[in-house]
Amino acid sequence: MIVPYSWSLILFVVSFFLVRTSTQLSLLSYRLILATIFACLIFYFYPARFSFSRLTPNDWTQFGYQFLQLVDKPFNQLPSLHVSYAILLGVSLWDIAGSRKSWVSGAYRLLLTGICTLIALSTVLTYQHHSIDMLGGAVLAILVLMLSNRIRNALVIKYLAVGSIGFLLIAIVGFYFANMSMIASEVVEDLAIITASYWLISFTMLAYAYQQAKPMRDARWFQKSNSGRLTLYTWMKFAPIIIIYNGMSCLGQWYFKVCSRNQRHPLTPYSINDMVKVVASARLMQTDINNHLTYWLFGCDLLERSRSLENLPPSVHHQIIVIDLASEISSHVYHLEAAAKNMTSTPVHYLYLPLLDLRPLSDVLLKDYIDLFKQIDALIQSAETQAITANNESWVEGSQVENNQVKDSLITLINFHCVMGLSRSIGVQVLYLLYCGTLTVYNYHSWIEQHYPHAHLKDAYLPKSLVETMASYKSGTY
Structure with missing residues (x-):
């Protein structure tokens, strides 16, 4: 089973070249990104480890298992991303073999189903996962399929990814600083978790705003004063995004100055x-x-x-x-x-x-x-x-104003x-x-x-x- 287990990486890479349209490519990317994001968050909160010891076979497959032990450590077990990816890739590649001959499409789908099924089964039969990990991977894939069909555009995925990656980086950095610090290590770690959670919530709210096409609702979420300044309430919700955009604005204004240096007036009223x-x-x-x-x-x-x-x-x-x-x-x-x-x-x-x-x-x-x-x-x-x-008042007072x-x-x-x-x-x-x-x-x-x-x-x-x-x-x- 080490052979079909290794097919997962091959199928993962090849799938991006098999899809035929930009819509299929976007949907495939959405699904794989969402599965990875959610799995990584689960890994952080529930870092499961494989509990059985596995003997390396003495036959020709031993090199495969030795390589597996080197690159795929027995951590982050639940859910199994091999199973999630196998299901998501199978669904995403299901309709790409269009043919007038039904037996060609049928043979392709049978082959695809067989490959994905063997990949899913190999996660347990190579002693890489427990059965519960396999079930967790299947549940994750189903949830991602349900969610991906409702995603409006890539911006939603982008901000979900930025929120999740930022959470993990901040939390992990806080964990390492807490372990290096002999004083107030718990305070450092708790502060990192609070900051990371705030980052995740803020970007998740932003992703939700992009998902819902309601700009008038955005006026309440991104409130401004009568002088055009973002309110304290808006800062409290979206401080990371606001800080990033202020930096982008300064960079953009500098770039605009550089690009328009030889232009006398680049912004001319019409x-x-x-x-x-x-x-x-x-x-x-x-x-x-x-x-x-x-x-x-x-x-x-x-x-x-x-x-x-x-x-x-x-x-x-x-x-x-x-x-x-x-x-x-x-x-x-x-x-x-x-x-x-x-x-x-x-x-x-x-x-x-x-x-x-x-x-x-x-x-x-x-x-x-x-x-x-x-x-x-x-x-x-x-x-x-x-x-x-x-002007009429001025004319009445004696100031002659022409029409x-x-x-x-x-x-x-x-x-x-x-x-x-x-x-x-x-x-x-x-x-x-x-x-x-x-x-x-x-x-x-x-x-x-x-x-x-x-x-x-x-x-x-x-x-x-x-x-x-x-x-x-x-x-x-x-």
């Missing part, structure tokens, strides 16, 4: 009309706020700001609407408010639509997008009404921002331009290539069906 312009950006650093804000509002460098402000007609006013799309990190709106107040006393409005990183934009309900865009329109309309009222000056009296800058990749901010900005009727289903691709040439918005992230639905809503055919 004018919808004479009064409204939009721009997508990453989360801006405090040191860059003044430079970006000056260019967005006045179209000039920071060095020319003072001259531009002096020559700015007194009838021209600005307002800024910031749409925060990043769930995992605080917004730059509070720095933007301070800069705008010091610069021109420009009012800044803050709106929040929480979108988890890399989650497809189609996960958000069309109603949520429409509600957001209507809030933007309401802010624009309200400010325009106030400007017209102020064309009333139209130019207010400029609204709409800033969509995420963390660093710009996918979220550009994607939602495109949807807003479709909502406004500025873009259509026929030209939005070319518009992205023209204004954001380095952006990579795949169809899976910004699906054409969502674009068509938004365009249909604007045209009244939805």
Whole structure:
């Protein structure tokens, strides 16, 4: 039985080359990763050891058993991953031998069943596992098969894996530090377990958030204040993720600076009309706020700001609407408010639509997008009404204001921002331009290539069906 026992590794490797489609490959990967994650967690909490001694045969199989004793120690017995893998591989490879001749498919499935059955039986008959380990492996495989069919995407698996691996690493490091420390060793180990458990719970909650396509629920999970700062309640739940994204944001901003060093202004607002312009950006650093804000509002460098402000007609006013799309990190709106107040006393409005990183934009309900865009329109309309009222009052008092000056009296800058990749901010900005009727289903691709040439918005992230639905809503055919 040492021969079929060794087939497990061969079948494991070959299976990735036997599957025919990307869907089959993803499902196979999900299943194997989930089985490994759950088994490793069980191994940590219940580190079972094989209790029987095994004599090495004197025949030709002795080399196989000697190698087995060298590389496969009798620990981590329950559940048997050999059994779990055999079942998962058998199910995943069941339909790959498509043939018009039924006997070919039948022979393939019979061979596959025989190989997987022998692998499962060999775990007991080579004295590597007890029967209960074999049963545990089968139960684990069944649970993984049930769960894998409900997994929405690879991001769920990614965060489950990160949570489990982080738990094991933190707990094991704490165990070793506790054994090296002669003082307060129990305190060190308990602290490591608490930290590891918190890490696991936090990432499991994040994986659950990706599993459930409910962005409005994410607004409660990733709460922010009116100034765009993540609340203490959010930090308590997701501190590891938030810390990681803050580090990624700093790295991304540094990379953005390096890549755009030869570009004068890499983030140029796009004018919808004479009064409204939009721009997508990453989360801006405090040191860059003044430079970006000056260019967005006045179209000039920071060095020319003072001259531009002096020559700015007194009838021209600005307002800024910031749409925060990043769930995992605080917004730059509070720095933007301070800069705008010091610069021109420009009012800044803050709106929040929480979108988890890399989650497809189609996960958000069309109603949520429409509600957001209507809030933007309401802010624009309200400010325009106030400007017209102020101009009328000035005219009554004797200040002659031409009608064309009333139209130019207010400029609204709409800033969509995420963390660093710009996918979220550009994607939602495109949807807003479709909502406004500025873009259509026929030209939005070319518009992205023209204004954001380095952006990579795949169809899976910004699906054409969502674009068509938004365009249909604007045209009244939805």
